[in-house]
Amino acid sequence: MKIVKALLPLSLLLLSGCVVGPDYQSPDAALPAKFSAGAKAASDDVTLTPWWEAFHDKKLNGLVAQGMNENLDVQQSIERIMEARANVVLAAAGGLPEINAGASATAQGQDGSYLRNTGRDHSQTKTLTAGGDASWLIDLFGQYRRAKESANASLDAAYADVNVARLAYLSDLTTSYIEARYNQEAYALQQKSLASRRETLKLTNDIKAAGAASNLDVVQAEGLVNTTLAELPGYQTGFHQAANHIATLLGLPATTVTAGLTRGGSQPSPRYNTKIGVPADLIRFRPDIRRAERLLAAQTAQIGVAEAQLYPSLSLSGTIDGSRIIASAATGGLGSWSFGPSLNLPIFNGGRLKANVDIQKSGAQQQYLAWKQTVLNAVEEVENALVALRNNYQTVAALRKVVDSSEEALGLARESYKGGATSLLDVLDAERNLSNSRIALAASIRNLSNNYVALxxxxxxxxxxGDAPAVEVAKK
Structure with a gap:
């Protein structure tokens, strides 16, 4: 007991030891005050904004809601939260006392014909043994505190990873939906072109019957019809591939959602612009930046873990054992205990421990560079999407006028051809121009929508x- 009283103040002193390694500080990046096509005002929290609703497409909204937490990538990231939570417990357990207990019982004896004939008592002994041991590695230099700090930062990164996966899902799903609707629209436009070109072919055959057109005119008109027929399957293939990918994103077998999309719908087109804020907002709202920053914090704490191993470590350990012997002749008990500290000094290890510190420092620098690269990539992505979106609006407006002009030109060319004022080539050229301008407009609307998604x-x-359901799942 005197030993325990003497060691208690020493233990309290050691428990208040220092924590080695650098204290983490959030990194900073020099960013411009505004985007090239933005304002200088910071944006409200956009992480809860359902921007896909700007398409006013109920089918798209339903698909997004259906797969928000059913997407397999999102589910995998949720599982990584559970793994990270267990790692926090594991890291904290290293700095806590460890107690183990055990017990056993044995019986021994001798029996035989000689002993039975003599009438003597059988020789029999029973032994009951119980004991326990405890150990506590004193965290003198904060090794386990830094390990827990690292594990907590990794847990934060796992939560951010869920949002990274969710954002990737939103991007993939909406662009796949846009692609499916584009192929449907292009197919419908080519069907209109096919009907128009067949009308031109019929007109050519009628004029030939009247002796005013040649076989060459008929062959050229037939060639344009067959060209259109050859283009139609490609749009059907594009639609089915996009629909199959949507099913996969929802965690369903391919073709599951095809029937629901076959009925068709208009091409998605955004109805209003996005408030983009300033570049500094990206650090607050981009989950991949948040994840990179948390991984940097976790790696920085690992430096402290490695540095703590350069210094002495102290362990407190003790054991208590007791046994009771029950024999035919006598009964008695025996008990023993021990308690004491042990000190471990790393004297020579071939530079292994110092090299481990250098490895962790290099890892932290690499993670800082990765964070910085993520920030710069985010700024670039916003700038590119802004430029593309602004130009897309102009392109779509111009192509709408081109389609109107091409439709009018086809009507005039056909009337002139009927009257014999122009050749069939003028009609065929007008057909091609109208078909190309329609497809170009549909493709431009697709690009506009895709860049709106990208922004x-x-x-x-x-x-x-949908963050709350994911968090609840991870906590179960």
């Missing part, structure tokens, strides 16, 4: 929509 994803929009 919202680049600013981290909607990354926390």
């Amino acid at each position: 919202n994803v680049a600013i981290g929009g909607g990354s926390r929509v």
Whole structure:
């Protein structure tokens, strides 16, 4: 007992030891005050903004809601949260006392014909043994505190990873839906072109019957019809591939959602612009930046873990054992205990421990560079999407006028051909121009929608929509 009283103040002193390694500080990046096509005002929290609703497409909204937490990538990231939570417990357990207990019982004896004939008592002994041991590695230099700090930062990164996966899902799903609707629209436009070209072929055959057109005119008109027929299957293939990918994103077998999309719908087109804020907002709202920053914090704490191993370690350990012997002749008990500290000094290890510190420092620097690269990539993605979106609006407006002009030109060319004022080539050229301008407009609307998606994803929009269910699942 005197030993325990003497060691208690020493233990309290040691428990208040220092924590080695650098204290983490959030990194900073020199960013411009505004985007090239943005304002200087910071944006509200965009992580909860359902930007896909700007398409006013109920089918798209339903698909997004259906797969928000059913997407397999999202589910995998949720599982990584559970793994990270267990790692926090594991890291904290190293700095806590460890107690183990055990017990056993044995019986021994002798029996035989000689002993039975003599009438003597059988020789029999029973032994009951119980004991326990305890050990506590005193965290003198904060090795386990830094390990827990690292594990907690990794847990934060795992939560951010869920939002990264969710944002990737939103981007992939909406662009796949846009692609499916584009192929449907292009197929429908080519069907209109096919009907128009067949009308031109019939007109050519009628004029030939009247002796005013040649076989060459008929062959050229037939060639344009067959060209259109050859293009139609490609759009059907594009639609089915996009629909199959949507099913996979929802965690369903391919073709599961095809029937629901076959009925068709208009091409998605955004109805309003996005408030993008300033570049500094990206650090707050982009989940991949948050994840990179948390991984940097985790790696920085690992430096402290490695440095703590350069210094002495102290362990307190003790054992208690007791046994009771029950024999035919006598009964008695025996007990023993021990308690004491042990000190471990790393004297010579071939530079292994110092090399481990250098490895962790290099890992932290690499993680800082990865964070910085993630920030710069985010700024670039926003700038690119802004430029593309602004130009897409102009392109779509111009192509709408081109389609109107091409439709009018085809009507005039056909009337002139009927009257014999122009050749069939003028009609065929007008047909091609109209068909090409329609497809170009549909493709431009697709690009407009895709860049709208890219812009919202680049600013981290909607990354926390559906976040609460994922958190609840991870806590179970």
